[in-house]
Amino acid sequence: MRKITQKIYSAAFFLIAFTSSAQISTGTGGAASILANNPSTNTNVGIGVTNPKAKLEIAGFPAISTTYTFLNEGDGYDKSRLLNIGTLRENSTSTNGARLLTFYDVPPSNISPNATTMLAIEDRQDANRLRHTAIANGSSFFRLSDKTQTAFVDIFDDGTNVFFDLPKSGSYLTVGGRAVWPVAHNFWVKTGTSKFDHDVFIDTNLCIGTSSFTDGSTTYRLSVKGKVRAEEVKVYNTWADYVFNPNYALPSLKEVENYIAKNGHLQNVPSAKEITQNGLELGEMAKIQQEKIEELTLYLIQQNKELTKQNSEIEELKAQVKILLAQKK
Incomplete structure (x- = not known):
C-alpha cells in the first residue's frame, strides 16, 4: 500500500513539474497537446511555441x-x-x-x-x-x-x-x-x-495681457494691454483727398479761429477728453491729420495767390510812381 501511495505521489509530482514548464500545442488531442518545452528547463508557458521567451508567449x-x-x-x-x-x-x-x-x-x-x-x-x-x-x-x-x-x-x-x-x-x-x-x-x-517656427492663422480674436477683446460695442481682432513695439505698422483706411474736391467747404481762417476759441481743438479732431476715454484710432487719426494738412495747403495756396496779386499791384504802383517822377523832372 505504501509503495502504491509513493507511486501516486511520484506521478503527481511528475505531472506538476511537467506542466509547470509546459508548451501547449494548438493541435487536437487534449492532454497530448501539453508538451515539455525544449529545452525542458524552460519554465515559461508557450502556446504554439516550443521555446517561449516570456512567461506567456502565443504564436500567430x-x-x-x-x-x-x-x-x-x-x-x-x-x-x-x-x-x-x-x-x-x-x-x-x-x-x-x-x-x-x-x-x-x-x-x-x-x-x-x-x-x-x-x-x-x-x-x-x-x-x-x-x-x-x-x-x-x-x-x-x-x-x-x-x-x-x-x-x-x-x-x-x-x-x-x-x-x-x-x-x-x-x-x-x-x-x-x-x-x-x-x-x-x-x-x-x-x-x-x-x-511657432512657421505661420500662425487665427480666424477669431487675439488677446495679449487681457481677457477682453471688446471696447464698448466694438470688437477688436487684436487686443493688447501694454506697450506694442514694431518696425512698421500698415493701416488700411479711407483718406482725406476729398479736401481737394472743388465742392469742399473750406472754412475761413476766421471760422477756424472762432471754433478753436469755443471748443479748444480743431474741427473734426477729437478732444483730449475723448482720446482719454475712447483711445486713439490710428487709421482715423491719420486721416484727420491729413485732412488738416491738406486744408493748410489750400490756405497757403490762397495766401500765395493774394501775395502774388499784392506784389503785382505793388510793382504796378512802383512803375506808375517812377513815370510820375520822371514827368516832374
Missing part, C-alpha cells in the same frame, strides 16, 4: 510571407485572434465569442495584401473604449472613445503625415499642469513658453 500564423485565404474581413479577424480576455461581450454571438480585451494578428490574405494588427478594449456595456490598428508597411491608427462611442482622441499616421485630433466638443488640452474645472481655455500652456 507561422509563415509571415504566406498569403492566407479568408471568407471575408471578419473571418480573417476571427481566425487571427490571439488574446481574448475578460467577460464575453453582449454581442459575442455576432463577434464570434469576443471578450473585453482582444488582440488580433491578421496575416496577408486574399482580403488584404498587408498584414494587420489590432488591439481593442471594450467596456461591460459593449462599447469600444480603445482601439489601435497597424497595417504592415502602411498606416496606423489609435482611438479612444467614450461610453456613447464618440471618439475623443484620434491619432492617425498615413506614413508621411500624423494627425492628432480631439474631435469631441468640450475637449481641453493642458500643458505644464493639470486643468481644474471650470477650465478657462480649450488649449492652455500653464508653464514654460510656446514657440
